[in-house]
Amino acid sequence: MNAYLINNEGVNRFYRLNWDAVSNFPIPMVTFVDNHFLDKDPMHLNKLSLVNFKNYADTVLDLHPKLNCFVGNNGVGKTNLLDAIYYLCVCKSYFNVTDAYSIKTDEDYMLLQGEFIRKNKKEEIQCGLQRDKKKQFKRNKKDYERLSDHVGLLPVVMVSPADIQLIVDGSEERRKYINGVISQYNRNYLDNTMKYNKVLSQRNRLLKDLKGKNTQKDLLDIFDDQLIETGQSIYQERKHFIEKFIPVFAKYYSFISDGSESVELVYHSQLHVADFNDLLKNSRTKDLTVQFTTVGIHRDDLVLHLEGIPIRKIGSQGQQKTYLVSLKLAQFEFLKEVKGILPVLLLDDVFDKFDANRVKQILKLVGNEAFGQIFITHTNLDRMTTILNELAISHKLFQVKDNQVKEIQSTH
């Protein structure tokens, strides 16, 4: 298939990708260029400070506006640095569901601070977390009333080996993924999912307390109304999102696989076929018996199809990887379009399995202005240094060792 690819000098070329000839893991090999990106804000993180965050006691980093590479052996804390950045953008860890795991062992609190430049303005973001206390987020020294007010201010996309969970795990991972993307551009959606989940757990608790008896009907009715109100809105937004997202995703997948495979994201929801109100009414007896809520948008799924079959069942490792990368690149482009800001891109361990030439190709492309600020982790210092020295992309290189991060190279 044909597509535009931007080369390192920023020149658009009409290009036919022969995937095998370029790379089998095309993180930023492709970018579909419409030149809209030129008026997008290249937001970046200027300074990052970590106190008692995971393995870091007290670390401050001055970052490069374009490319930052963290190099070090396995287990030294490279991924943790990317997670700290993700945390400041999204108010939570990409990896740990439990906040306390982000606090350094044997410490009582952690503090993350980031100085971002967004729309040419400085944004000081601070996150403080004490064990067993509510976490606090501040923007320019002012407390947020609700964390959801912060989500979406600083769009971010993480590409990580852990993404494979989207394919192999249950539907909850995929709902979380959809929720995460939509929440970055629709604040109302995030509020609704939080309200929905709260009412859902209250309703489930009541169903348990009732032990199959059909009493307290009024209270169940109230919960049902609240579920319907938020659930309908979540459903509509998910539907709308998937419709808009699919073509972007399919474009990337097709480009990467040279158009030879057909892919789909299929949104499954009980609400496709029936009104939520009717679903709840009709399932009440069953819900009372099984003591939980059997219908609703908490049962939605996003099925990843390849050639009409769920990729979990037939995809090779290569296809699964391509699928995930396409999802993340589509997410990057999608967020860029809806927010008018180039998201920060966090590439964790994506180069481990590639030869130097491929890493070079990838870095050439992310060096282009179609991408904003990028953070990359790599285990091999020699390989990374050689590549960076050969390339003309300005960057900073950091060595991660003994719970410290040291800047060892910087170009302008």
Ligand SMILES: Nc1ncnc2c1ncn2[C@@H]1O[C@H](COP(=O)(O)OP(=O)(O)O)[C@@H](O)[C@H]1O
């Ligand atoms: N809460 C914590 N307190 C102290 N150390 C932590 C905490 N969470 C993770 N770590 C440490 O972080 C290290 C892993 O960091 P990670 O960023 O995944 O390494 P890398 O990406 O360089 O392989 C491990 O040594 C682990 O013990």
Ligand SMILES: [Mg+2]
């Ligand atoms: Mg890692």
